[in-house]
Amino acid sequence: MNDQNQSTSFFAAPVPDWVDPFDWTGLTPGAPTDGVNFLLTETQVLIEGDVVHFFVRSASKAASPAGVTRIAPVSITFDPLLEKIALHRVAVWRDGQMIDRTRIEDFDLLRREKGLERRVYDGRLTADMILPDVRPSDTVELCYSIIQRHPVVKGMIDLRPDLGWSVACGMTRYRLVCEQGRELTIIEYNKPPLPDVQEGEGRISRTWTTQDTAGSTFENYTPPGTSQVPSLHIADRKTWADIADLYRPGYETEQAIPADLLATLDAIKADSPADEASQVMNALRLVQRDVRYLAFSMGVGGLVPRQLEAIWSNRLGDCKDKSLLLTRCLQYLGIDAAPALVNSYLEQRVGALVPCAYAFDHCIVDVRLDGETYFLTRPCMSNRAPSAHLSL
Missing domain, CATH: 2.60.40.3140 (Immunoglobulin-like)
Incomplete structure (x- = not known):
């Protein structure tokens, strides 16, 4: 230095x-x-x-x-x-x-x-x-x-x-x-x-x-x-809603999707226009296959994702980056999805904590489909992930 x-x-x-x-x-x-x-x-x-x-x-x-x-x-x-x-x-x-x-x-x-x-x-x-x-x-x-x-x-x-x-x-x-x-x-x-x-x-x-x-x-x-x-x-x-508000600006998903990714998503939509579950799986496979895992946790990067353009153009990202990218892809396909912060160590026991800023260490995707809620926990897996990891 x-x-x-x-x-x-x-x-x-x-x-x-x-x-x-x-x-x-x-x-x-x-x-x-x-x-x-x-x-x-x-x-x-x-x-x-x-x-x-x-x-x-x-x-x-x-x-x-x-x-x-x-x-x-x-x-x-x-x-x-x-x-x-x-x-x-x-x-x-x-x-x-x-x-x-x-x-x-x-x-x-x-x-x-x-x-x-x-x-x-x-x-x-x-x-x-x-x-x-x-x-x-x-x-x-x-x-x-x-x-x-x-x-x-x-x-x-x-x-x-x-x-x-x-x-x-x-x-x-x-x-x-x-x-x-x-x-x-x-x-x-x-x-x-x-x-x-x-x-x-x-x-x-x-x-x-x-x-x-x-x-x-x-x-x-x-x-x-x-x-x-x-x-x-x-x-x-604080309340957990207060903690969510703290992180929400970093996970806003109104960012524009890169043009070349839009073409791929349009193809996913055209392949199964009436089958939202297949669209979810194909979008998940896309993120798993095309975006390699690499965590840039310097500075605020330890808590919030990078911009969509940077994630997709470099084909690199951590759990936050890949979850944000997948969320935006699903939303473009008309599917209700949002990033969800979790604690991979405490799992469900995180609810026993008092609401606090550093309660979470991992990001997944919350998907609402046909009246059911699903958590996609594997956006960081490579394309070698077994099919069981992809089932809803």
């Missing part, structure tokens, strides 16, 4: 004034895990209009040479199209003295693309640094802010912090700051502590703190979405 882009998306800055200061240096380390004592995990969140500020701080102590290997690399991952990183401090603490290592130029910005083999590109960057001269009994402190502006979610709250871990931790601290009067739904799991609530200057602050927690032992084969540590789900008090 060039220096100009690096300076605008990843830069050094002091801790912002809204952050509640806290001296962690007196915390007692818990039992080490793989040579590391985890002293502090802290997140503070400020909702300010459509901008969300995340202040993040961690402190980990090397209890052995193996622990040095684990804590010497420090990294921060972010989406440069939606987020900026303000680096506040990287420090090594030794015998009560701080050795400041806060040097932006010592970081490398890497684009790792963990989903590359699955043809999923998210464009996220990792700012990575290997700290020099870290020794057993040293503590590494990392402190930074993420400034996020998402044009789709627009500052809507959907936060799911854990207050316990699989490892022992000296302190976990989570603070949320927003304007007074903002209506929130806060769901508690596994008896988290009560928050410390402070009000003033038009804002309300809630802080949850756990201290000297032992590592949790997780059970196997629990139902999807089950939390096994003290945790929270914090969301704006």
